[in-house]
Amino acid sequence: MTRLHVHGGDGRLGRAIVLMAKASGAYEVSISGREQKAAEQEAAWDIAIDVSQPQGSLAIAARCAAAGVPLVIGTTGHTVDELDQLRADTARTAILLSPNFSVGVNLLFWLTGKASEILGPEYDAEIVELHHRLKKDSPSGTANRLGEIIAETRSLQFDKAGRHGRKGFSGERTRNEIGVHALRGGDIVGEHTVYFAGSGERIELTHRASSRDTFAKGALRAADWLLGKPAGWYEMRDVLGLA
Numbered sequence: 001m002t003r004l005h006v007h008g009g010d011g012r013l014g015r016a017i018v019l020m021a022k023a024s025g026a027y028e029v030s031i032s033g034r035e036q037k038a039a040e041q042e043a044a045w046d047i048a049i050d051v052s053q054p055q056g057s058l059a060i061a062a063r064c065a066a067a068g069v070p071l072v073i074g075t076t077g078h079t080v081d082e083l084d085q086l087r088a089d090t091a092r093t094a095i096l097l098s099p100n101f102s103v104g105v106n107l108l109f110w111l112t113g114k115a116s117e118i119l120g121p122e123y124d125a126e127i128v129e130l131h132h133r134l135k136k137d138s139p140s141g142t143a144n145r146l147g148e149i150i151a152e153t154r155s156l157q158f159d160k161a162g163r164h165g166r167k168g169f170s171g172e173r174t175r176n177e178i179g180v181h182a183l184r185g186g187d188i189v190g191e192h193t194v195y196f197a198g199s200g201e202r203i204e205l206t207h208r209a210s211s212r213d214t215f216a217k218g219a220l221r222a223a224d225w226l227l228g229k230p231a232g233w234y235e236m237r238d239v240l241g242l243a
């Protein structure tokens with residue numbers, strides 16, 4: 001049995017992971033969060049999954065790095081400095097960070113890169129994402145990743161090229177911008193559409209998640225894959241062979 005620790009284990013995604021892990025019979029599960037302290041020490045964990053908030057990721061990553069426990073991070077909304085801190089921890093343990101554990105979204109990442117390469121900058125790229133009203137960060141980590149992928153294919157930097165919403169006299173659209181628009185409401189699990197709008201035609205690539213179980217399944221698949229890997233930085237595309 002794999003001894004799995006879930007940080008943020010009492011949240012929406014955390015609960016889905018814990019339920020699925022227990023139902024499989026393959027894991028001995030422990031949890032921690034903001035309110036709950038871990039009952040045992042890191043030495044009792046084979047692998048950890050973090051689905052909390054950025055500050056929580058930093059805390060659990062430091063503990064996992066010190067103990068050499070591999071860590072899968074699904075939390076989104078980290079700042080550049082926070083990501084740098086997580087990268088520093090990969091000197092001591094294996095860390096896999098993924099803003100989205102679903103196989104379909106990781107395929108969308110791949111398809112978006114291919115489409116952007118083939119279509120080129122004369123097709124304007126815009127990203128629209130929808131999530132439930134309780135989501136705290138925006139745009140979603142998945143939308144940011146889609147933006148980074150498009151920016152990479154166009155030799156742009158997403159932190160400069162990203163255009164987050166438009167209001168007022170915003171001027172004509174330039175080739176060097178990637179629009180990003182975040183909608184919030186109800187219980188939407190997560191939807192992402194990438195538009196490539198050219199002259200006379202438009203392509204839309206859409207992924208819709210209808211259940212958190214798709215993320216839970218991916219998180220456990222990532223955890224199984226990361227077990228025994230050497231210290232370093234990994235992503236979901238490594239797990240799925242899409243690198």
Ligand SMILES: NC(=O)c1ccc[n+]([C@@H]2O[C@H](COP(=O)([O-])OP(=O)(O)OC[C@H]3O[C@@H](n4cnc5c(N)ncnc54)[C@H](OP(=O)(O)O)[C@@H]3O)[C@@H](O)[C@H]2O)c1
Nearest residue numbers: 008010011012013033034052053056074075076099100101
């Ligand atoms: N990678 C993916 O596929 C994927 C999919 C969906 C969501 N996510 C991301 O996963 C994260 C959690 O999402 P969710 O919908 O499950 O949120 P949630 O329901 O708010 O759950 C977060 C859990 O983490 C706890 N927490 C918050 N801050 C913490 C801290 N500093 N230290 C320890 N625990 C802390 C919360 O405790 P309290 O209730 O006490 O605040 C809660 O139990 C978000 O960043 C979300 O964007 C990723």
